[in-house]
Amino acid sequence: VKLRPFRLSPLLLASAVLVSAGAAAAQQAPKPEQLIKWRQSNYQVIAWNVGRIKASLDGSYDKEAVIKEANVISAIAGSGLGALYTAGTETGTGWHETRARPELFTDKRVAELSGDFVREAGELVRVANGGDPAAVKQQFGKLTKTCKACHDDYRAKE
Ligand code: HEC
Numbered sequence: 001v002k003l004r005p006f007r008l009s010p011l012l013l014a015s016a017v018l019v020s021a022g023a024a025a026a027q028q029a030p031k032p033e034q035l036i037k038w039r040q041s042n043y044q045v046i047a048w049n050v051g052r053i054k055a056s057l058d059g060s061y062d063k064e065a066v067i068k069e070a071n072v073i074s075a076i077a078g079s080g081l082g083a084l085y086t087a088g089t090e091t092g093t094g095w096h097e098t099r100a101r102p103e104l105f106t107d108k109r110v111a112e113l114s115g116d117f118v119r120e121a122g123e124l125v126r127v128a129n130g131g132d133p134a135a136v137k138q139q140f141g142k143l144t145k146t147c148k149a150c151h152d153d154y155r156a157k158e
Contacts, residue, residue, distance in 0.1 A: 036094030039084035042076050049073050050147075053140055061133040070121070070128040073143070077121040082114060104154040113154075117146040 030038075049069040056062050056069075090105055092098055104110055120143040127139040 032089045032092045033094055035084045035086060035089050036092050036098050039081060040094045042081060046073050046076055057133060057137050063131045066136060067128045070124045074121040074125045077118045099156040101154050101156050113150045120146050
């Protein structure tokens with residue numbers, strides 16, 4: 001059997017170029033559903049780690065685990081979540097219908113609340129490295145207050 005050498009037809013090549021151009025365009029402007037999924041997913045990862053720190057504080061304290069968990073929260077908090085709240089994502093469905101309230105997209109105060117969140121999460125990393133559970137508990141309380149402050153005004157009730 002004589003194998004024919006595999007050659008890409010110009011048409012196939014052209015469509016491959018089109019597909020990658022399409023992928024690049026999709027990267028520049030992700031669909032609203034995708035952006036909403038990403039922000040909901042980020043909060044889920046944050047909540048998972050908040051829960052693990054709480055479990056550590058309520059049970060036997062695990063310094064190394066808490067450092068890791070605080071780092072995850074801090075990294076996500078500081079990762080630029082605001083970029084997931086672009087125009088066109090005020091309504092829509094990610095994993096489920098968005099709970100972001102319309103005011104979130106217009107109120108200047110949101111930047112301040114986000115700043116508090118990033119700052120307290122960073123501070124939690126610092127305190128976690130110190131390894132004193134009482135101090136971590138106090139800072140953890142400060143961090144979770146920033147969640148509530150934003151949710152009270154900018155996240156719709158379930
Ligand atoms: C600056 C505002 C803000 C801060 C700070 C904030 N959140 Fe949220 N959070 C939101 C908004 C808005 C939504 C709704 C997002 C959506 O549905 O599009 C949300 C959604 C969530 C959700 C639901 C995710 C899902 O599955 O839809 C969880 C869980 C959550 N946040 C946890 C937290 C925790 C824990 C903190 C603090 C450690 C926190 N958030 C800090 C604004 C904030």
